[in-house]
Amino acid sequence: MQVEQLHPWPSTVAEAEAIQDRLRGHVELTGPDTFALVAGLDVHYHGPGDDLTAAVVVMDAATLAVVEQVVAHGKAAFPYVPGLFAFRELPALVEALEQLTVTPDLLVCDGYGLAHPRGFGLACHVGVLTGLPALGVGKTPFVGRHEPPGAERGAWTPITHDGATVGRALRTQRGVKPVYVSQGHRITLDTATDQVLRLAPRYRLPEPVRRADHLARHPG
Template sequence: MTPLINHAWDITPDEAITLQLWLSKRVVRVDELSTVSKIAGIDVAYHKQNATVVASIVVVDAETLEVVERLAYSDVALFPYLPGLFSFRELPAIIKLFRNLQTRPDLIICDGQGIAHPRRFGLASHLGVLFDIPTIGCGKSRYVGDYTPPAVARGSLSYLVDGTEVIGAALRTQENINPVFVSIGHKVSLETACHWVLKATRHYRLPETTRLADQYGRHFHENG
């Protein structure tokens, strides 16, 4: 897999913000995905002592959640660690990872934000626009916006709102467990995004795609 849009990565934070604002106009917020048979989860882990990042992806069968393919790639992050600009630090490694991916997923669930972002262009949206692939943002925590805690039952949700704009949902994936924060990445509506996050979540708070990508990334980092 190679990106359909290429841009410079050796840029300043101000240039990155300008680029986000420009690319955010390309985000498609309605469903433009066909039959979903393969779902991927992406995770990026940081080394505690240096600038090393490990990007990992696990592709699973959409119905059984059995692993079809998994890959990891270690790289050195060159962009500074700045809130709101994480995709400029993480995507170079993800792009290199994708070069060796044999299975093109129909949908990618990212451990991060989509349009639930100050400039409506978090990692999931950035990835989706560059590769023109359906993506979902599924964050462990809220980045921007306000919400009312959803009901305690699995599948309950409440909208995440920034000003007057709905930018995502707080989704309860397990009963009485803290919600995850789901947002449109690219080519997926919020309703569909919540459907697939819930479908990919079986026994834990996070989707299996995220858990498996995180586990494989840790294994790769520890064992090489």
């Protein structure tokens, strides 16, 4: 599939933040509520340097059968700065997405979307650059405040930041830590929550993200 390139690539924190502030205006918070093909995205860092592997696994949303999977090897493209995490992983993720012969209907990112200090996390970047619906699933609370959700699968509480709802803490499995869901692009928070829940019937994380994580760790 074709992915828009981000140019020029930022070389300073100020430039990266300016890109986020500019692209934030492109985010759409409504979109379809059903998806045939769902892709999980993840990156694994290895070695002492900045070497990394990006993986994308496309699954049939109804059956959770794997339709296609691709990897791209590269290096972190930016220093680690909280809030600018996306710039490390974006080039490798884009390179992987471009290898896909099918176009997913939804991208599920390992990280945040709207629940981000400037309201523009990795899932927003990926969504805006592809033009596809995208959502973010985080494993640890990153920004904002929330109450712990109830113990049962499907329970959720809002995550608020500066008085606005930016995501949800969602219990995908009973007795397991919640995940943190936020909108990336072209999706409502209700739909994002529903998708994460249905894509995680057995484990804490959505199946496409689990598969991508596994593939990034053990490519080939």
